Amino acid sequence: MAKETLTEVITVADSDTSKTTVAPKERSIVGWIAENGIFVFTALLIVVALVFVDGFASWVNITDVFHRAAPIGIVAVGMTFVVISGNYLDLSVVAQVATSAVILIAVSNSYGIPLAMLAALLAAAVFGVVNGVAVGYFKANAVIVTLATTYIGLGLLRLFSGGSIFFGPQDGLIREFGLGKLGAVPYSAVVLVLMTLVLAFVLNRTNFGFLIRSFGVNESATRLGGTNTALVVIGAFLVTALAAMVAGWVLAAFSNTAVSAMSSGYDFRALAAIIVGGTSVFGGKGSVLRTLLGVIFVSVLTNILVLSGITFGYQQMALGVLIVAAVAIDALSRKAGKR
Amino acid sequence: MSSTNSIQIGQQETSFWGRLRLTLARRTEGRGVALLAVVLVVVAFTEPLVFTAYPVSLGRIALIGLVALGLTAVILMGELDLSVASTLALSGVVMAMIPDVALGVIAALAVGLVVGMINAFLVAIVGINSFIATLGMLFALRGLGFVLSNEAPVRMANTDAGIAFGLPLLGPLTPRVLIFIVAFIALQIFVSRVKAGREFFAVGGNRQAAYDAGIPVKRRIFTGFLISGFVASLAGAINTLERTAADPTAGSTVLLASFAAAIIGGNYLKGGRGSIVGTLIGATALGVLQVALTLTGVQVPVQQIFIGLILLLAVTTDPANLRAVLGSIRSVRQGRLKSQT
Numbered sequence: 164m165a166k167e168t169l170t171e172v173i174t175v176a177d178s179d180t181s182k183t184t185v186a187p188k189e190r191s192i193v194g195w196i197a198e199n200g201i202f203v204f205t206a207l208l209i210v211v212a213l214v215f216v217d218g219f220a221s222w223v224n225i226t227d228v229f230h231r232a233a234p235i236g237i238v239a240v241g242m243t244f245v246v247i248s249g250n251y252l253d254l255s256v257v258a259q260v261a262t263s264a265v266i267l268i269a270v271s272n273s274y275g276i277p278l279a280m281l282a283a284l285l286a287a288a289v290f291g292v293v294n295g296v297a298v299g300y301f302k303a304n305a306v307i308v309t310l311a312t313t314y315i316g317l318g319l320l321r322l323f324s325g326g327s328i329f330f331g332p333q334d335g336l337i338r339e340f341g342l343g344k345l346g347a348v349p350y351s352a353v354v355l356v357l358m359t360l361v362l363a364f365v366l367n368r369t370n371f372g373f374l375i376r377s378f379g380v381n382e383s384a385t386r387l388g389g390t391n392t393a394l395v396v397i398g399a400f401l402v403t404a405l406a407a408m409v410a411g412w413v414l415a416a417f418s419n420t421a422v423s424a425m426s427s428g429y430d431f432r433a434l435a436a437i438i439v440g441g442t443s444v445f446g447g448k449g450s451v452l453r454t455l456l457g458v459i460f461v462s463v464l465t466n467i468l469v470l471s472g473i474t475f476g477y478q479q480m481a482l483g484v485l486i487v488a489a490v491a492i493d494a495l496s497r498k499a500g501k502r
Numbered sequence: 503m504s505s506t507n508s509i510q511i512g513q514q515e516t517s518f519w520g521r522l523r524l525t526l527a528r529r530t531e532g533r534g535v536a537l538l539a540v541v542l543v544v545v546a547f548t549e550p551l552v553f554t555a556y557p558v559s560l561g562r563i564a565l566i567g568l569v570a571l572g573l574t575a576v577i578l579m580g581e582l583d584l585s586v587a588s589t590l591a592l593s594g595v596v597m598a599m600i601p602d603v604a605l606g607v608i609a610a611l612a613v614g615l616v617v618g619m620i621n622a623f624l625v626a627i628v629g630i631n632s633f634i635a636t637l638g639m640l641f642a643l644r645g646l647g648f649v650l651s652n653e654a655p656v657r658m659a660n661t662d663a664g665i666a667f668g669l670p671l672l673g674p675l676t677p678r679v680l681i682f683i684v685a686f687i688a689l690q691i692f693v694s695r696v697k698a699g700r701e702f703f704a705v706g707g708n709r710q711a712a713y714d715a716g717i718p719v720k721r722r723i724f725t726g727f728l729i730s731g732f733v734a735s736l737a738g739a740i741n742t743l744e745r746t747a748a749d750p751t752a753g754s755t756v757l758l759a760s761f762a763a764a765i766i767g768g769n770y771l772k773g774g775r776g777s778i779v780g781t782l783i784g785a786t787a788l789g790v791l792q793v794a795l796t797l798t799g800v801q802v803p804v805q806q807i808f809i810g811l812i813l814l815l816a817v818t819t820d821p822a823n824l825r826a827v828l829g830s831i832r833s834v835r836q837g838r839l840k841s842q843t
Contacts, residue, residue, distance in 0.1 A: 251633050300827055301818040304771050306582070306633045307761060308817055314758055314810035321803035431641050444634045476648025483642025487624065487635060494629040 197496035201441050201453065205460045212467050219470060226349060230417055232462035233351035234260065234410040234426075236455065239433040240359050241406020243454045244366065248399040249379040249446025250298055250305040252434050256407045258316030259290050260426035263411025265320060267337070268329040268421040276336055283408050290316065291404030295397030313430075320423045331419040341416030351413045355455075358406060363451040365402070375399055379446030435482050436461045438489045445497065461485075530768030530775055533819060534783035537766055537812070541787045545794045552794045557674055561744075563789030564682035565737060567782060569760035570767075571682075571689050572733030574781045576726045577764055578693065580706040580773020581625060581632040583727060586734040586760070587753035588643035589617045593735035594748035595647050598656040603663040607739050614735025615728055617643065622727035626720040647750040656748045664746035678740050685733065690778045698725060706773025758809050763788050766816035788812065 212219040238256050245253045263283045270279035290312065297308040331337050343350045366372035374395045378385045386392045410429075415421045440457025442449025461482070468478050545552050552559050569586050576583045593610035600606035617639065624635040658664055671677050693699035704712040705722050713719050737756070742748045767784030769776030788809065795805045 251631070252637075297814065297818050301824075302827070303817040303820070304582075304633075306584070306637070307765070307771065308814065310758065310761070311810045311813035311817065314806045315814065318803040318806035318810060322801065322807070326803075431637075434637075438634075444631060474649065474653070476645045476650075476653060479645025479648060480642050481645070483638050483640070483645055487630070487638035487642065490630045490634050490638065491624065491628045498629055 191496065191499040193492055193499055194496040197441065197492050200492070201439060201456050201460065205456055205463075208460060208463050208467070212463055216467050216470050219467065222347075224466070224470070228462050228466050229349050229352040231465075232458055233349070233355045234414040234417075235429060235432045235436065235462070236355045236458035237358050237410040237413060238403075238407050238429055239436040239454050239458050240355075240362050240451050241403045241410075242433050243437050243442055243449060243451050244362070244375055244399040244402040245305070246434075246437050246442050246444060247366070247379045247446060247449045248375045248396060249382065250396065250399065251444060252306065252309070252430070252437075253294060253400060253403045254306065254309040254430045255290060255294060255312040255316060256403065256410075256433060257426050257428075257430050258313045258320065259287060259404055259407035260411040260414060260429055261421075261423050262286050262290075262316060262320050263408040264415035264421040264425060265324055265329060265423060267412050267415045268331045268419075269324070271337065272329070272331065280412075283411065284405075287404040287408035288401070290407075291401035292397060294404070295400035296393075298400065299393035299396030317423060324423055326423060328420055328422040331415070331421075333419075337416045338419050341419055351417060354409065354413055355458075358409060359451055359455045362402070362406070366451055371395075371398055376447060379448075381447075431482065431486070432461060432465075435486050435489075438486055438493070441493075443493050443497075444490055445493070530770070530777055531780040531783055532768065532821075533816065534767040534780050534787065538783050538787040538790075541791050541794075545790055549794045549798050551797050552790055555793075555797070557670070557676065559790055559793045560679045561676060562793050563786050564679045565741070565756060566759045566763050566789050566792075567785030568682050568685060568737040568740070569734055569756055570763040570781045570785050571685055571778065572730035572737075573760055573764045574767075574769055574776060574778055575689065575693070575702065575729040575733075576632075577769045577771060578702040578706050578773060578776055579723060579726050580709070580771070581723065581726065582636060582771070583621060583730040583734075584633065584636040584757070585617060585621060585639035585643060586730060587757035588640045588647065589614055589731055589734040590738040590741065590753040590756065591748070591750050592617075592643050592647040592650070593738035594742040594752060595651045595656055595750055597739050597742050598658045598748035599650065601659040603658075603660050603743075610735050610739040610742075611732060614731040614733070614738070616731075617735070618728040618731025619724070621731065622724040625727070626723040644750070651748065651750040653750065655750070658742065658746045658748075661746045664743045667740075667743040678744065681736065681740065685736070686778065686782055689729070693778055698722065702726065703774055706770075706775070708774070755806075755809075758806075758813060759788050759792065760785070762809055762813040762816055765820075766812060770820060771817065 218224055238260060242253050242256060245251075263286065266283040266286060267276075267279050270282050294305075294309055294312055297303045297312075298305045340350055345353050366375065374385065374390055375398070377388075378390075378392055378395050382392060385395070411426070414425060418425075436457035437449070437454050438444060438457070439460055440449070440453035440455070442453060442457075464481070464485075465478060468481065569590065572586060573583060593613040596613050597606035597610035600609055621632070621636055621639055624630045624639075625632045628635075667677055669676065671680060675683075689699075691699075693702055701712070701717045701722050702725075704715065704717055705719050709719060738748075738752070741752060763784035764776075764781050765771065765784070766787070767776070767780030767782070769780060791808065791812075792805060795808060
């Protein structure tokens, strides 16, 4: 509805100013890197890995990369919605993924898989709505809100699970899914690709996706256009929560175990993938497919570091610096564009 | 009474109650005071041990409060420093690695200043949003802490200094509490009496107006991040001295509590409004609450839930936020009425 009105306005505006020529977009090196760097860097990284890193080009290793990338990637493509809507990020995905994984294993052990999935869905909805209401209706800062819900969620999870590890049955649907492959590709990677395609469709082709993007560009204009912006924010956090839920299932199925600490670091790996992919933390600009590319970049980079025997501390440092550098490039390209 | 040479804005309050009401309306610490009152009353009835064992409570308040004080300086300008947790851990590790205690403390404080410098550079010069810039720094610095410590706690070489540091120095006050009191007084004077500190409010309230008025906005942002980095590293050094060992994962629980303290104390996250006193009140409430929960034997997850809920409550019940909510509800209702007629 709002989409049509806006298109009309643009058409009217276009017909009025059709004679004035639009100045060509100024080209800058930083701007080009911010726009296209990820394609070059990903290609370069893969070439470097294939040529210089021993053990990268084996099928076992590639499968391992897929398995590790899938849950983080699913979280990242979902969280892209929150980032594009201009609400920075959702730190609470750490708690969401762990909650979903623990619920899937623990509940399915005694009540069956459908009920477990339903329970996980309920938990995801609670997370999404609480985050969304606090940010959308109360206009609270998303970083602080999701920091708080992370600790509330993890606290509740540890309280109910007692911090213990849950094991799934040795043979069952979950195990089959976790180890199964479609051709040569693990199911988890298939889920990642499917999620990416579905979310890309939602973001690019539906009314809801249009509102997410326009909210990220200009919040007050979207509100004045007659949209209930609070609902848009809640929607963005719900998409993230649902993606985190699916990621939790994939993660639980792969290891057939679940524990409250299993998803630590997911917030920041997912953010790294999103930002490196070229989605702007200033909101409004970005895409789900770019995030998938960012996931590939971050996963391959991590894999290279692991294969080269570089310790966890250096990996953390590298990803932290990567986030700062990617955002810096984005910020500098914006500055260059304004001039 | 002639009113020719004075402009009367609003009604001049002359009665005592009127002036009191005006003073109270200008303060921002309301929610902090309310939380503190609730916590103190409940704790007095359920766990009076918190007050008899006041050195423990004071130490806790000092730890939360010290980090929260640094955060306040940044929040007043509408920025945020998420990297304080890692700064605390990293400076602690650096300090424990150096055998000489005095040299270690100096190195730790230098770490804090360097981190503050980098944060300020990213925010003021490069133009990155401070939430994201300091989040990246949070992870990068944690990684650096892991690298330096080989992913294990580092023991101090000189444990005697650490033990001496934990003893009461002035009456019942340990050096940690004394340092916190000094930092509190210094920062209070800085933001209320010193020009540079008062400019923090202007930068946070309206950056463009502050810039137009000739305030060196970028230099103030540097000042703010240097303060928060320095104070966080001070807390890291104190933590290491008290435990005679540095943990590279330290600070994650302090991060949550100190944010909650600063925000519930009335410091508006968008900047321009807040006070150091409010932070002290918030830190006192949260410190007492944490010690009470620990003493009553409540599990750690429940403590996390409590602090998380307080932070969520603090960030959603900000008066300015609530006004925005009421305004949007009103406008939606008016829109409905109009569409009906």
